[in-house]
Amino acid sequence: MPCRIEAITGFAHLSTLPCYRLQAGAASAVISLYGAQVLSYQPVPADERLWLSPMASWQGKAIRGGIPICWPWFGPADPAQITDAAAQPSHGLARTRLWQLHSQECRDDSALLCLHSHFSDLPQTDLQQIAVPHRKPVELQLQLRLSAEALEITLRCDEAIYQQAALHSYFRCQDPAQLKVHGLGPRYDDKVTASTVQKAGQPAVLLGETDRIYRQPATTLRLQDGATELKLQQQGHDSAILWNPGADKSQALADVPNEGYLDFVCVESARLTPKPAPLQLVQRLLPR
Numbered sequence: 092m093p094c095r096i097e098a099i100t101g102f103a104h105l106s107t108l109p110c111y112r113l114q115a116g117a118a119s120a121v122i123s124l125y126g127a128q129v130l131s132y133q134p135v136p137a138d139e140r141l142w143l144s145p146m147a148s149w150q151g152k153a154i155r156g157g158i159p160i161c162w163p164w165f166g167p168a169d170p171a172q173i174t175d176a177a178a179q180p181s182h183g184l185a186r187t188r189l190w191q192l193h194s195q196e197c198r199d200d201s202a203l204l205c206l207h208s209h210f211s212d213l214p215q216t217d218l219q220q221i222a223v224p225h226r227k228p229v230e231l232q233l234q235l236r237l238s239a240e241a242l243e244i245t246l247r248c249d250e251a252i253y254q255q256a257a258l259h260s261y262f263r264c265q266d267p268a269q270l271k272v273h274g275l276g277p278r279y280d281d282k283v284t285a286s287t288v289q290k291a292g293q294p295a296v297l298l299g300e301t302d303r304i305y306r307q308p309a310t311t312l313r314l315q316d317g318a319t320e321l322k323l324q325q326q327g328h329d330s331a332i333l334w335n336p337g338a339d340k341s342q343a344l345a346d347v348p349n350e351g352y353l354d355f356v357c358v359e360s361a362r363l364t365p366k367p368a369p370l371q372l373v374q375r376l377l378p379r
């Protein structure tokens with residue numbers, strides 16, 4: 092099976108964005124060096140599975156769409172854990188960083204690309220002071236493995252520092268109202284209603300604005316979008332997030348079209364327990 096990896100400039104309307112394009116048989120993927128963000132995954136040509144906002148921009152802000160990396164915290168920085176939390180960006184520091192190539196390899200059955208970034212400006216945390224006394228730069232790696240069958244994304248940090256992480260995948264969707272997500276589990280924290288919900292009935296469906304943290308997700312989730320299906324296997328996670336901004340929030344987000352919420356759903360694999368431990372968070376996408 093022919094595999095190929097090439098450096099390209101520009102993807103979609105982001106014409107100056109430095110990217111890599113991977114090909115494995117009929118499957119292809121594009122990843123941006125800005126944020127180490129996967130922007131496109133097509134298991135076969137013209138079958139795009141990820142959503143990228145037509146209003147996304149970069150340089151100084153996170154690209155809206157694809158698979159952003161949240162690290163070393165998820166959501167707003169927690170003032171109980173992080174010094175100067177109010178001044179820190181939502182979802183951490185990795186999304187707005189220019190990453191570098193670590194390694195690339197074309198194997199018989201897959202294309203492998205690894206990007207990395209060194210962070211010497213992590214805000215102080217009590218836990219970090221214990222784990223990294225000399226405050227040396229911390230390396231974060233994003234490994235991508237594309238085969239004809241799957242796209243595997245691995246986010247890795249070998250330092251035992253305080254770190255939360257999420258692979259914040261935006262999946263293209265025909266009709267969010269009809270979408271079913273299997274395997275998320277019965278219990279979630281609902282950020283919209285600020286309550287904890289226990290629901291036996293599965294699968295999960297979207298009801299307007301949806302922002303939920305599932306605390307007991309299965310290793311394999313299944314996104315059923317009409318006739319299109321995607322299996323999402325995860326490892327190293329302790330939570331999964333289901334997010335769709337709904338109509339009002341879509342209008343309020345400067346980089347999402349007013350009707351943009353009708354085109355995607357975010358299903359995110361996350362490690363949210365704030366513990367000082369190495370990280371290996373994996374999302375494997377298996378389309379059908």
Ligand SMILES: O=P(O)(O)OC[C@H]1O[C@@H](O)[C@H](O)[C@@H](O)[C@@H]1O
Pocket residue numbers: 153166181182259282302303332334359
């Ligand atoms: O606008 P951002 O920082 O990319 O975040 C988008 C959303 O990301 C989700 O993961 C959060 O659960 C939401 O609360 C948040 O609104």
